[in-house]
Amino acid sequence: MSMNASADSYPAQHFDALAEVAKTLGHAHRLVLLEHVAQGERAVERLAELSGLSVANTSQHLQHLRRAGFVQTRRDGKRVLYRLGTGPVAQLLAALRGYAEHQRAEIKEIIADSIHQRDRLDGVSVDELLGLLDSGSVVLLDVRPAEEFALGHLPGAVNIPPEQLEGRLADLPADANIVAYCRGPYCVLSSDAVAALQARGLRARRLDVGFPEWKAAGLRVEAA
Known part of the structure; x- marks a missing residue:
């Protein structure tokens, strides 16, 4: 089988989906928020305080993460609480840390x-x-x-x-x-x-x- 035939066996939508996931995670603030959510369920106000962001900015990033399935929400009275999504989010964060450690001299230092x-x-x-x-x-x-x-x-x-x-x-x-x-x-x-x-x-x-x-x-x- 040729290299072209092998590449053609993957639908374009497969790579589109991967690119969309990478795009969602391609912001430092979202990674920081995921790290905090990984410790336990929290309200947006507390996540804003922990990450040093405004509530509005935090909410905007969390909505991006929610649409991609990285976080889920539930309502507790007037508060909306965020927790990790059901997929292997923690493993993905660990893989990103491992790759960054391997690849980037700045993080290694x-x-x-x-x-x-x-x-x-x-x-x-x-x-x-x-x-x-x-x-x-x-x-x-x-x-x-x-x-x-x-x-x-x-x-x-x-x-x-x-x-x-x-x-x-x-x-x-x-x-x-x-x-x-x-x-x-x-x-x-x-x-x-x-x-x-x-x-x-x-x-x-x-x-x-x-x-x-x-x-x-x-x-x-x-x-x-």
């Missing part, structure tokens, strides 16, 4: 320190963590802000944001196996927390993924 620190720390895979949870031999430490923890977290996790860690070490058993996690694989909060805990003699490791990836895999989550 931004995350270089966190990657080097992460690589020096002993990571925990999802499969290993599931085994530890079954055996009851692990304490899960969620270092995200309390608001994000309330929207959803791993089962039985303890929420201690980084700025509270020093004052709440007593909340973590001295003989515990601690696994820390945060917003995603490149979130430095968990790496910083693990380094701080290890410096104090505690057994701490970081989860290889974050809450959005855990949830996207269909694993059990809890909410406050």
Whole structure:
């Protein structure tokens, strides 16, 4: 089969649809909003505050994302709440981050320190963590802000944001196996927390993924 014949086997509409998806995601503000929505369901006003955009601008970008299926909405009284769409949105965001890390020197420089620190720390895979949870031999430490923890977290996790860690070490058993996690694989909060805990003699490791990836895999989550 010739190369032309192979290319002709794909309908033009297939590439039109892919281009439309790429066009929808081709704005930094929309990617920022998706990252925030991936942490849990939020109203447009809160998303505007988190992203540093006006409510009108935030609403406009969210409508583009909704039409493309990246987010869904539901009404709660007078508020409209946004959550991720039903497709593999979290996986797509992870793939974009991975490609950007591979391809763009600027992004590599931004995350270089966190990657080097992460690589020096002993990571925990999802499969290993599931085994530890079954055996009851692990304490899960969620270092995200309390608001994000309330929207959803791993089962039985303890929420201690980084700025509270020093004052709440007593909340973590001295003989515990601690696994820390945060917003995603490149979130430095968990790496910083693990380094701080290890410096104090505690057994701490970081989860290889974050809450959005855990949830996207269909694993059990809890909410406050």
